[in-house]
Amino acid sequence: MKGQESMERVWKQRGSALLLGAAVLLAMTGCSGQAASGEVIQSPPQETVTPPPAQEEQPPQTSEEQEGTDVKPSQEEEAGKPAEAAPQEQGTSEQEEIPAGLDLEVVAEPASMAVLVNKQHKLPESYEPPDLVFPNVPYLLPEKSERRKMRQEAATALEQMFAAAKADGIQLAGVSAYRPHAYQKDLFNRYVKKDGLEKARTYSAYPGTSEHETGLAIDISGIDGKCAASSCFAGTKEAIWLAENAADYGFIVRYPEGKEAITGYIYEPWHMRYVGVETSKAIVESGLTMEEYFGIAPVSSQNP
Numbered sequence: 001m002k003g004q005e006s007m008e009r010v011w012k013q014r015g016s017a018l019l020l021g022a023a024v025l026l027a028m029t030g031c032s033g034q035a036a037s038g039e040v041i042q043s044p045p046q047e048t049v050t051p052p053p054a055q056e057e058q059p060p061q062t063s064e065e066q067e068g069t070d071v072k073p074s075q076e077e078e079a080g081k082p083a084e085a086a087p088q089e090q091g092t093s094e095q096e097e098i099p100a101g102l103d104l105e106v107v108a109e110p111a112s113m114a115v116l117v118n119k120q121h122k123l124p125e126s127y128e129p130p131d132l133v134f135p136n137v138p139y140l141l142p143e144k145s146e147r148r149k150m151r152q153e154a155a156t157a158l159e160q161m162f163a164a165a166k167a168d169g170i171q172l173a174g175v176s177a178y179r180p181h182a183y184q185k186d187l188f189n190r191y192v193k194k195d196g197l198e199k200a201r202t203y204s205a206y207p208g209t210s211e212h213e214t215g216l217a218i219d220i221s222g223i224d225g226k227c228a229a230s231s232c233f234a235g236t237k238e239a240i241w242l243a244e245n246a247a248d249y250g251f252i253v254r255y256p257e258g259k260e261a262i263t264g265y266i267y268e269p270w271h272m273r274y275v276g277v278e279t280s281k282a283i284v285e286s287g288l289t290m291e292e293y294f295g296i297a298p299v300s301s302q303n304p
């Protein structure tokens, strides 16, 4: 596989410097999360929610990649162990110390291809994507990394999309896809321990509120890895190709430009979300964000 070979070459040449850069980038973006109420809200995503009065204080408009992904491969990961083994804090009581109370709905159908996860809509605590596989596309990640994974349907669509891009002379690479809940949780709890809950929430995703935990989201860059999960990806030929063609394969640019107040995230031309072809085409044709399309209140209208 030519793509694989060239990817490996890039990998060897850039080595840890590239990954370190990506790790820093990823560590610096991210959604501020909310405390979980823990209750499961049964309302379907189509239900129209009346937005409460706008808060005078906007939530921090952060990048989704702040999720606290320590992309730098650990020795274990390079040796073939799964990537999700985030350092464990001693004891688990810390998790219970995170105060509930902020308005955070738990999504009713986490396994739906069109599930809406954002700063106000959290995956259930016990949810694990049921059918994760390794998509056969180039990645800027070690071969065995858990973060390559996507759910089966999304993975197949991703392979088709990468092949179509290649046929158009566009060589794409996966930066990061699935993030295990336990990883996100351990990471967030470490941040809480270090900086306190309020501060941690401004730069790291509250566990369960990252789209990457669904197995339906992937950050994509060009094969050279330049501008991976970074604002300079905007305007590149890869970003333009994705914006124009992704919907044909069931993907959308989840955090469009100028919609920060609705999605809660800055423009992320690299963050692609699989929703299924019908939905992706409908969303793109509507010109709406996923929140607007499903009648979900803008993130900025609720407590940050």
Ligand SMILES: [Zn+2]
Pocket (backbone or CB within 6 Å): 064, 065, 212, 217, 218, 219, 270, 271, 272
């Ligand atoms: Zn992302």
